[in-house]
Amino acid sequence: MTLLTVENMSISLTGSGRPLTEGISFSLGKGDRLGLIGESGSGKSITALALLGLLPGSMRVTGRIVLAGTEVTNSSESELVRIRGSKATMVFQEPLSALDPLMRVGRQIAGPLKLHRGLVGDASQREIRALLHRVQLPEPGRIAASFPHELSGGQRQRIAIAMALACKPEILIADEPTTALDVTVQGEILSLLDELVTEEGMSLIFITHDLPVISRVVRRLLVMQDGRIVEDGSTAGIIASPQHAETKKLIEAARLVTVVPYVSERRGAK
Amino acid sequence: MSGTTGGRPKEQAYESSRLRVNSSLIIGGALVSIILAIALVSFLWTPYDPSDTGEGIRLGAPSTAHWTGTDKLGRDLFTQLMIGARLAFVVAIGSTAVAGIIGITLGLLAASAKTRIVDESFTYFFDVLIAFPTILMAMLVVTIRGASISSAILAIGISGSAIVSRLCRISATRILGTDYVKAAIACGTSRPAIVFRHVLPNIYPLLLVQLTLVAAGAILAEASLAYLGLGAPPPQASWGRMLLEAQGSVMRAPWGAIVPGLTIVTIVMGFNFLGDGIRELLDPEMRKDE
Amino acid sequence: MRRYMIRRMALLTLSALLASSAVFFLLRTLPGDAALSMAGLEATPEQIQATRQQLGTDKPLWIQYFRWIGGMFHGDFGISYLSKLPVAAEIGRRLAVTLPLSLSAFCLATLISFPLGIIAAVRRKRPVGIGVSAVSSMGVAVPVFWVGIILIWLFALAVPIFPAGGFPLDGWADPWAAVRSLVLPVVTIAIVMSSTLIRYIRSAILDILGQDYLRTARSLGYSARAARWRHGVRNAAVPLVAIMSFELSTSLLGAVVIENVFAIPGLGAMLLSGVINRDLPVVQDIVFLITFFVLFIGFLADIVQRIIDPRLRGGSIDQRVVPDAMSEEEPSMGLRAESGRSKS
Numbered sequence: 001m002t003l004l005t006v007e008n009m010s011i012s013l014t015g016s017g018r019p020l021t022e023g024i025s026f027s028l029g030k031g032d033r034l035g036l037i038g039e040s041g042s043g044k045s046i047t048a049l050a051l052l053g054l055l056p057g058s059m060r061v062t063g064r065i066v067l068a069g070t071e072v073t074n075s076s077e078s079e080l081v082r083i084r085g086s087k088a089t090m091v092f093q094e095p096l097s098a099l100d101p102l103m104r105v106g107r108q109i110a111g112p113l114k115l116h117r118g119l120v121g122d123a124s125q126r127e128i129r130a131l132l133h134r135v136q137l138p139e140p141g142r143i144a145a146s147f148p149h150e151l152s153g154g155q156r157q158r159i160a161i162a163m164a165l166a167c168k169p170e171i172l173i174a175d176e177p178t179t180a181l182d183v184t185v186q187g188e189i190l191s192l193l194d195e196l197v198t199e200e201g202m203s204l205i206f207i208t209h210d211l212p213v214i215s216r217v218v219r220r221l222l223v224m225q226d227g228r229i230v231e232d233g234s235t236a237g238i239i240a241s242p243q244h245a246e247t248k249k250l251i252e253a254a255r256l257v258t259v260v261p262y263v264s265e266r267r268g269a270k
Numbered sequence: 271m272s273g274t275t276g277g278r279p280k281e282q283a284y285e286s287s288r289l290r291v292n293s294s295l296i297i298g299g300a301l302v303s304i305i306l307a308i309a310l311v312s313f314l315w316t317p318y319d320p321s322d323t324g325e326g327i328r329l330g331a332p333s334t335a336h337w338t339g340t341d342k343l344g345r346d347l348f349t350q351l352m353i354g355a356r357l358a359f360v361v362a363i364g365s366t367a368v369a370g371i372i373g374i375t376l377g378l379l380a381a382s383a384k385t386r387i388v389d390e391s392f393t394y395f396f397d398v399l400i401a402f403p404t405i406l407m408a409m410l411v412v413t414i415r416g417a418s419i420s421s422a423i424l425a426i427g428i429s430g431s432a433i434v435s436r437l438c439r440i441s442a443t444r445i446l447g448t449d450y451v452k453a454a455i456a457c458g459t460s461r462p463a464i465v466f467r468h469v470l471p472n473i474y475p476l477l478l479v480q481l482t483l484v485a486a487g488a489i490l491a492e493a494s495l496a497y498l499g500l501g502a503p504p505p506q507a508s509w510g511r512m513l514l515e516a517q518g519s520v521m522r523a524p525w526g527a528i529v530p531g532l533t534i535v536t537i538v539m540g541f542n543f544l545g546d547g548i549r550e551l552l553d554p555e556m557r558k559d560e
Numbered sequence: 561m562r563r564y565m566i567r568r569m570a571l572l573t574l575s576a577l578l579a580s581s582a583v584f585f586l587l588r589t590l591p592g593d594a595a596l597s598m599a600g601l602e603a604t605p606e607q608i609q610a611t612r613q614q615l616g617t618d619k620p621l622w623i624q625y626f627r628w629i630g631g632m633f634h635g636d637f638g639i640s641y642l643s644k645l646p647v648a649a650e651i652g653r654r655l656a657v658t659l660p661l662s663l664s665a666f667c668l669a670t671l672i673s674f675p676l677g678i679i680a681a682v683r684r685k686r687p688v689g690i691g692v693s694a695v696s697s698m699g700v701a702v703p704v705f706w707v708g709i710i711l712i713w714l715f716a717l718a719v720p721i722f723p724a725g726g727f728p729l730d731g732w733a734d735p736w737a738a739v740r741s742l743v744l745p746v747v748t749i750a751i752v753m754s755s756t757l758i759r760y761i762r763s764a765i766l767d768i769l770g771q772d773y774l775r776t777a778r779s780l781g782y783s784a785r786a787a788r789w790r791h792g793v794r795n796a797a798v799p800l801v802a803i804m805s806f807e808l809s810t811s812l813l814g815a816v817v818i819e820n821v822f823a824i825p826g827l828g829a830m831l832l833s834g835v836i837n838r839d840l841p842v843v844q845d846i847v848f849l850i851t852f853f854v855l856f857i858g859f860l861a862d863i864v865q866r867i868i869d870p871r872l873r874g875g876s877i878d879q880r881v882v883p884d885a886m887s888e889e890e891p892s893m894g895l896r897a898e899s900g901r902s903k904s
Binding site for chain 3: 321393394398401402403405406409410412413414486490493494497498499500510513516517520521524527528532534535538539542
């Protein structure tokens with residue numbers, strides 16, 4: 001069963017000729033896991049935003065995006081509001097800015113629970129605890145009462161994942177969900193996503209610039225460069241015999257990471 | 271496309287479009303230059319003598335003889351306007367200089383303070399200074415020294431220095447915390463050398479923008495003080511007092527109130543545009559939302 | 561939070577002491593002996609000495625200072641050199657005019673600015689938004705007293721709807737007459753204040769509209785409008801509290817000038833006549849009171865911001881979140897209370 005079809009999608013800035021992405025086509029079935037990989041600027045993040053109709057007003061989409069039977073490109077905002085969350089939702093790169101800094105994280109998770117599942121009061125509280133438990137956060141009571149700035153980067157990303165799970169989406173779009181995190185935490189978040197996607201039977205679109213990361217969670221890869229898909233195939237196949245220069249470059253970069261025994265730069269935590 | 275998801279690096283666009291002249295700069299420069307030219311010309315030539323009551327046409331309407339009319343004694347208003355422009359520039363430049371010298375000195379001292387207590391005391395001091403807005407500072411200074419051009423410059427300059435010192439302290443602290451400055455300190459570069467070689471060259475664009483805005487504020491403040499009778503005493507012509515005198519006869523001679531008012535608006539907008547323009551010139555990213 | 565309150569109160573006290581001593585000692589650098597002029601030309605040395613004792617000027621300066629501060633706690637603000645009457649009673653009478661004037665100007669400016677500021681932000685690329693922004697950036701270049709003169713010309717003289725100035729001698733005994741004489745001054749201050757306020761509100765809202773958490777909320781299924789209500793309002797409140805606190809101070813300072821345009825017997829008019837007559841007790845009391853008001857409003861703003869934003873609670877004591885546009889000095893009226901600056 002196909003959940004998402006993208007046909008010949010192009011995104012451009014209104015008033016400027018040069019397209020940001022061009023001729024993107026792919027489809028995603030139930031339980032599929034798809035990876036979008038490319039350097040920064042290759043158009044993968046705006047592609048993700050376009051799937052949910054979340055592009056800023058300054059960008060225009062042509063082509064077709066059909067998400068769970070709804071034509072995203074020419075639906076009204078109110079129709080899109082109905083499918084966002086329940087059909088597909090997103091986890092973003094920067095968990096700190098993606099969460100409301102002034103709202104306790106428990107309440108932030110309670111929002112989608114009420115919106116999509118009508119849970120309020122005790123039922124909501126129980127479900128928040130259950131979700132915090134599922135994203136493997138200890139002491140759910142204390143965490144739920146915390147503000148985002150009181151948590152670590154990995155904990156915040158777990159909260160963002162819990163918020164996404166609260167919607168019970170059919171498709172989870174993860175846009176560089178581990179890029180802003182410490183290397184050790186990256187692994188934990190990846191395993192967590194891997195597990196949850198399997199348990200929930202969700203489909204996954206995983207976006208990254210990092211081949212070693214993506215190869216752990218997806219079976220199929222789309223390689224993007226300058227707004228176009230330059231290679232499309234199974235993860236194993238692509239790694240074994242890359243066709244396009246861009247793919248070779250990404251593999252080369254990945255080899256360097258595995259060869260060099262230690263990463264000298266600490267990631268600048270905010 | 272990390273730009274759409276992550277924090278946006280602000281410095282990136284810096285190199286590509288620096289020193290591109292923009293419309294704010296041109297408009298601001300033009301407005302300020304026109305009034306400055308009028309002020310400079312007044313030293314060489316004015317249509318009439320400022321105290322010349324002429325043929326005694328009181329509250330005369332604008333005409334070919336008196337471009338913007340005459341006041342209640344029959345003196346030419348355009349002449350007063352020209353001489354008022356001189357005063358406006360003297361006060362603007364003078365008080366901006368006072369604000370700049372006091373503000374930058376205090377700000378740099380606070381930023382390079384070695385102990386937190388010194389730095390924080392400076393911060394508190396700025397806070398208290400900020401609670402003395404220009405009008406109150408002027409009331410104090412005039413009570414003590416009497417109404418004069420120098421009192422106005424002093425009062426406007428001191429109250430303007432608060433915001434300059436605050437901005438200077440914050441931006442200088444940021445520069446002092448960078449790795450290359452730390453490296454310079456480690457190499458034994460003296461404190462004054464660091465300030466002049468590394469800190470000032472990096473923060474002057476911000477200070478320049480701020481000082482332009484101080485100049486705009488100074489012209490408004492000078493006009494207010496002159497209107498209240500706390501500015502330069504007569505016979506020195508001043509836009510603020512021209513407005514005070516025009517108020518009583520605004521029904522018979524509205525031009526007397528309109529022309530000086532619009533002149534003030536023009537020059538203040540000119541300085542504001544100039545500030546925007548300089549900022550845009552030095553950091554185009556800051557206007558991306560406009 | 562309690563610890564912060566205590567520290568912030570200590571800071572307020574310290575600032576008030578610093579401000580008051582600055583006012584007091586600066587004014588004492590004036591030459592001359594008030595008792596000489598007050599006692600009159602024909603006074604005997606004994607009478608002059610008695611006047612000195614009455615004024616307290618026979619004591620050392622620092623004792624005079626503490627008497628002044630101590631007195632203010634009991635409502636004793638000293639005696640005017642000019643009228644020889646207690647300053648406190650006169651300030652009370654004047655406040656009955658100035659407070660309604662500046663508070664209604666503040667409220668009117670708020671009512672004008674919020675809708676327009678929001679429009680300027682949300683419709684910033686449409687003609688209406690650009691128009692509001694353009695008019696408001698012109699407005700910050702207008703001297704407040706000039707607006708007063710123009711309004712007097714238009715609505716008091718050309719079309720005589722409101723009085724051109726003055727205030728009923730019997731104060732609020734005839735509320736309608738009192739209100740009528742305050743309309744033009746209130747509108748004058750509000751017009752000029754709104755220009756600044758609209759720019760700040762626009763900038764604060766633009767900042768919030770670009771935040772990632774709004775996009776997160778939308779990705780979870782909230783409509784853009786619902787996301788703004790759920791997350792935007794509270795987040796915008798943090799810089800807006802700072803903005804409103806500065807504008808509250810500005811409205812009082814605007815009143816100081818505008819009272820002199822409309823010949824309204826308020827605190828500003830009293831201060832100006834004190835300055836012209838070198839009536840030290842009057843000048844020092846009013847300057848200090850207004851300064852303290854500005855400091856106190858800043859104190860309240862800091863506390864409120866910390867109630868809204870937990871991130872600020874651990875930070876530096878003077879930290880105040882203000883929108884970007886506030887980092888520059890706004891020349892509005894040339895007289896405004898200046899903004900605190902520093903982002904979290």
